Amino acid sequence: MKMTYGTAIREALLKELEDDKSVVLFGEDIQHNLYGYTDNLVNIFGKKRVINTPLSEAAIVGTAVGAAMCGLTTIVDLTVANFLYVAMDQIANMAAKTNYMYNGQFKLPLTIMVSTLYNSSSAAQHSDRPHPIFMNTPGLKIVVPSCPQDAYSLLRSAIVDENPVIYFSDRSLFYTKEDVDVNCNIKIGQASVLTEGSDITVVTISGCSKIAMDLLPELINENISAEIIDVRSLVPLDINTIKKSVRKTGRVVIADTAHKSCSAASEISSILAEDLFYDLKAPIGIVAYDDVPVPFAKNLELQIMPTKEKIYQKVVNIMQFNK
Amino acid sequence: MNKNISRIESVIKDTLKINPERADETQKFIDMENSEKISLLRKMIRIRRFEEKVTNYKLDGKILGPVHTCVGQEAVNVGVCSALSDHDYIVGNHRSHGYMIAKGAKINLLMAEIFGKSTGTNGGKGGSMHVSDISIGSLGASGIVGSGLPVACGAAFASQYKNDGKITCVFFGDGASNEGTFHECMNLASIWKLPIIFLLENNGVAVTTLLKGVSASLDLYHRAQSYGISSKQIDGQNVEEVYYTVKSAIASIKEGKGAVLIEAKTCRFHEHQEGHAYLRMSDVGYRDKQEVNYWIANKDPIKLFSNKLIAEDIIATSEIEHIYAEENHNIENAIAYADISSFPSNEDAYSNVFIK
Structure with missing residues (x-):
């Protein structure tokens, strides 16, 4: 099926929400997303699973951590990558360290989605690509898909992963289009x-x-x-x-x-x-x-x-x- | 002398000025069985003895790293966790030994964790600040002030989503009430009607910073009102009041009325942390030593409750002494267990970064 990078993200979310009722999606403007990658999901899965949140990044990420510790599979869309900083304590001190400091007592199937907006005249506070900061924070998986197929398959892998994953979508690639095999599974950690x-x-x-x-x-x-x-x-x-x-x-x-x-x-x-x-x-x-x-x-x-x-x-x- | 004591009494009265309507809710409940009351006393004694041992072993250098004890605040730990059911969740903070014990943690494993041993609750990877045991509903403890609140909202969200009937209680102090997460989470819990109790232990001091120097109001429960959350201020030294207030909060949450904030006024008898460096802080004058001594003499939750139970003929002094002896014995066993346990193997440093 031919799809853009952005559509591939939506299709992956749709598939995981369909497959498992324990998957919930939190996000800012998630019900009416400007870029279309959550189009219609709220109508299909309802407001209890596709949840518009207040602009409280720390509370949202922490909520997704706690819910994941208690058996849900959580996805948080923070939209712009710079907004990760607002939730930094919950990401670096909680999400990244929960598996380790509690010695594996909990599973943490959490995916934090953000987009990088460089080369788009977005200026200093909306253009960061902060993946290295999180490489230096042990306990987080980091995926950086660069084509629609990877955007699709890696998002699905991120969601089902029992560890916290930060999923960096690249907004400069959002409208690239290619054939996507929806049955193609790509494990995280394969170049x-x-x-x-x-x-x-x-x-x-x-x-x-x-x-x-x-x-x-x-x-x-x-x-x-x-x-x-x-x-x-x-x-x-x-x-x-x-x-x-x-x-x-x-x-x-x-x-x-x-x-x-x-x-x-x-x-x-x-x-x-x-x-x-x-x-x-x-x-x-x-x-x-x-x-x-x-x-x-x-x-x-x-x-x-x-x-x-x-x-x-x-x-x-x-x-x-x-x- | 008398003038001085009356001054301190007036200070205490001021600090402990508690919402006078607070007692009403407790009338809804049938009194606890005597055996339950004795059990509350026993748990407080267990925590006190545990913490006193930890204090000594930290001074001796047997325990490494930051260790925060809850001496003086046992009534909050015990009153809350006894009102919760076994499967309910708790989220702790840097000062979490008390909640763990009150919720039913095995003290051998807890002590082993504080000693950094492989047999500890976290296999020696967490230590005092991060004690965690999912088997008693503990979702861990965060040493970053205020950072447990969002995680607790998530646990409560999961319970609401799954409709599993569980309540989550998150413990934090007056220091955390000035963190952004406190305000974000009050708002979130209110709009989503989460089954959560925000348990604010107001001991009036964050490390060495007095609440009165950093907060516009000393009555923190008022803050809940602007978020549409029902709240109550209680005497945190009175274990029965804590217990009944939490029971009442649980009933309210189960009726679908959403989150509750309980502000328990209490006192930290020890310094922020244990150890020689912090012990020295008791002489630098950041808080009134006489005031603390007044609390220790007159507002010790264990003394208060022991005296009440004796006065009500529920327990004899000799029986209380027996409880002390038994708990001493249990703590000694926990120390011995922690002591003989092995440290984690070096390879363990690399496990559980990720769940396979």
């Missing part, structure tokens, strides 16, 4: 090799995967055989797939939508430097947001964000490096 190659590995996170794939014809033109990998989830991270590729190519560029310092890209880079030092033929390249808050003016955001041109240039540079 995807989007295209095989032998010269260089390009590891991508979230929306960077589409940018890298758009770049492919130009790379082929330059006679560069790139292996593009989409991590799909950051916790757990499928580092083996990445390592296998880098062992083969000896060169790697990592493209991340996050700010560069302590990013997913820098973490992957650190692992590769630690474990594959002798396999590397060149320094590891990183393309990410520069370390400044996201500016409003279009040209300023383009200046600091990972673009097609920047990834291309980085790949070319790494390819040209000789020891």
